[in-house]
Amino acid sequence: MKVTVVGAGNVGATCxxxxxxxxxxxxxxxxxxxxxxxxxxxxxxxxxxxIDLYDTRTTGSTNDYTKSANSDIVVITSGLPRKPGMTRDxxxxxxxxxxxxxxxxxxxxxxxxxxxxxxNPLDVMxxxxxxxxxxxxxxxxxxxxxxxxxxxxxxLAEELNVSPKDIQAVLLGGHGNTMVPLPRYTxxxxxxxxxxxxxxxxxxxxxxxxINGGGELVQxxxxxxxxxxxxxxxxxxxxxxxxxxxxxPVCMKLEGEYxxxxxxxxxxxxxxxxxxxxxxxxxxxxxxKALLLTSSGHVKEVMDVLDKINASK
Numbered sequence: 001m002k003v004t005v006v007g008a009g010n011v012g013a014t015c016x017x018x019x020x021x022x023x024x025x026x027x028x029x030x031x032x033x034x035x036x037x038x039x040x041x042x043x044x045x046x047x048x049x050x051i052d053l054y055d056t057r058t059t060g061s062t063n064d065y066t067k068s069a070n071s072d073i074v075v076i077t078s079g080l081p082r083k084p085g086m087t088r089d090x091x092x093x094x095x096x097x098x099x100x101x102x103x104x105x106x107x108x109x110x111x112x113x114x115x116x117x118x119x120n121p122l123d124v125m126x127x128x129x130x131x132x133x134x135x136x137x138x139x140x141x142x143x144x145x146x147x148x149x150x151x152x153x154x155x156l157a158e159e160l161n162v163s164p165k166d167i168q169a170v171l172l173g174g175h176g177n178t179m180v181p182l183p184r185y186t187x188x189x190x191x192x193x194x195x196x197x198x199x200x201x202x203x204x205x206x207x208x209x210x211i212n213g214g215g216e217l218v219q220x221x222x223x224x225x226x227x228x229x230x231x232x233x234x235x236x237x238x239x240x241x242x243x244x245x246x247x248x249p250v251c252m253k254l255e256g257e258y259x260x261x262x263x264x265x266x267x268x269x270x271x272x273x274x275x276x277x278x279x280x281x282x283x284x285x286x287x288x289k290a291l292l293l294t295s296s297g298h299v300k301e302v303m304d305v306l307d308k309i310n311a312s313k
Contacts, residue, residue: 013045014227020045026055039062070112116237123174124299139276140253146232147229151209169185172295179295183207
């Protein structure tokens, strides 16, 4: 199986490295617009294969998509990273054009690929890739929920002093300040979270830290995160490549699910060889529904901005 990762920056290179190290696929191709950059990253990953004992071949290309031809899965990480003081929405005009060009090249050379979008603003860039590719909604999805739930689970593990391996969680909505973590659906070793963490103030603080998780890292490092996002994208690739039928929250177009249409939001799905194989609709309380509708409205506003940008060209 062949996977292409477009964008050899921190997130893309991390994703490629995880894919190679875990031997998830046979071949990983890195593509980047910067001369020699993808080739260098790919060569570096390949040169540690004898050390970490894996066989996955990694190759790089400077903006030559012929090397990516017939990829089964393509991960798009291209775009400007978020800088201090920037919101994801500030990135829309520039990154939309980048994602458009990348998606056109991807579909030209790998028309049967499943596309995973990581570029920010995530929900709207998934929309851009979907409308440009003209592929079914089940084959153009965004990576956000896995990253957001990972942050949530990591913070809970610290608070409860337990292994993060034992924490399962789900969240809904957009990737940003309006995401909707769901403590009611969070468990620790099968035990409902609310049985173990009854201090509402502490739980609210963890939820708020999760919602602002990306911004916290930007403030600390001066740029967006990469280890967790790259690993999250690789986990999605693994679920598809191995037909694992994993239940993950991913961003995709909703067509009536949760009472929402024509909006790209994070929802729990079953992820397998065909991409999204089932959308899981959870029973929500009135408060949870209200939060999800607020998130949907925010994403739709930014989608409208993208529509105007596309219409003006």
